[in-house]
Structure formats: structure tokens, C-alpha cells
Amino acid sequence: MRTQTLSFTTDQSQQMLDITGEIRKTLKESGVTSGVLSVFVPHTTAGLTINENADPNVRKDILSALEAMAPSTAAYLHAEGNSHAHIKASLVGSSVRVFVETGQLMLGTWQGIFLCEFDGPRTRNVLVRITPS
Numbered sequence: 001m002r003t004q005t006l007s008f009t010t011d012q013s014q015q016m017l018d019i020t021g022e023i024r025k026t027l028k029e030s031g032v033t034s035g036v037l038s039v040f041v042p043h044t045t046a047g048l049t050i051n052e053n054a055d056p057n058v059r060k061d062i063l064s065a066l067e068a069m070a071p072s073t074a075a076y077l078h079a080e081g082n083s084h085a086h087i088k089a090s091l092v093g094s095s096v097r098v099f100v101e102t103g104q105l106m107l108g109t110w111q112g113i114f115l116c117e118f119d120g121p122r123t124r125n126v127l128v129r130i131t132p133s
């Protein structure tokens with residue numbers, strides 16, 4: 001199965017965008033019922049994570065905690081001025097994997113897949129590859 005590219009446009013400088021619905025749609029269209037679904041973001045100032053999609057305050061708290069670790073306005077060496085975004089992207093990581101059974105993502109009840117924007121707004125690519133087994 002080939003890698004598929006999804007495109008998302010963020011609308012804030014930093015945000016966690018819930019992309020679970022689009023990932024589920026991609027899985028359904030693939031026809032794969034058992035295997036592993038991998039998601040990868042090919043960017044250095046955006047990331048991917050799995051976390052709670054029920055209370056939106058969790059996302060705000062995560063972004064606040066990342067901001068505390070890598071403040072947007074701190075003095076950095078990188079001349080582009082977005083070092084905080086590079087650091088946050090490395091902290092959350094650039095990929096997630098989810099098992100697939102009976103055509104469904106084996107996510108927990110409160111879990112969602114989030115594209116993490118740290119230097120937006122802009123358009124981001126998200127790569128999806130589903131490995132049947």
C-alpha cells in the first residue's frame with residue numbers, strides 16, 4: 001500500500017488540530033481491516049501526538065506547558081526566529097502509530113490524533129501509511 005498525503009491548514013500560530021476524523025476516513029477508504037496505521041509529519045516545526053480529545057482545556061494545558069519549556073520569545077541562536085517551534089516539534093515527536101482491528105483504529109475512548117502546529121498558520125502535509133497484517 002502506498003503512502004498517502006493529507007493536507008491541513010492551521011489557523012493559529014500554535015494549536016493542536018484534531019485530525020482523527022480524516023485519519024479514520026483514510027483508513028476506511030483503504031479497505032484494510034487489520035494491521036498498523038502510521039502517521040508522519042514531514043516538517044520541523046510541527047508534530048504529531050495522541051491525547052485527550054474530550055476536554056479542549058487539555059490541549060490548552062499541553063500548549064501552555066510546551067510554551068513554559070520553550071518560550072516563543074526567548075533568546076535563541078537560530079536566526080529564523082522560530083527555535084521554540086523546532087524545540088516543541090521535537091518534544092512531541094513527528095509520528096504516531098495506531099493498531100487497526102476489524103477496520104477500526106484501536107484508540108482509547110478519550111484519545112484523538114493531533115497535528116501540532118508550532119509555527120503557523122500554514123498548510124501542513126501529513127503522511128499516512130497503512131500496513132496490513
Ligand code: ZN
Nearest residue numbers: 078080082083
Ligand atoms: Zn527555523
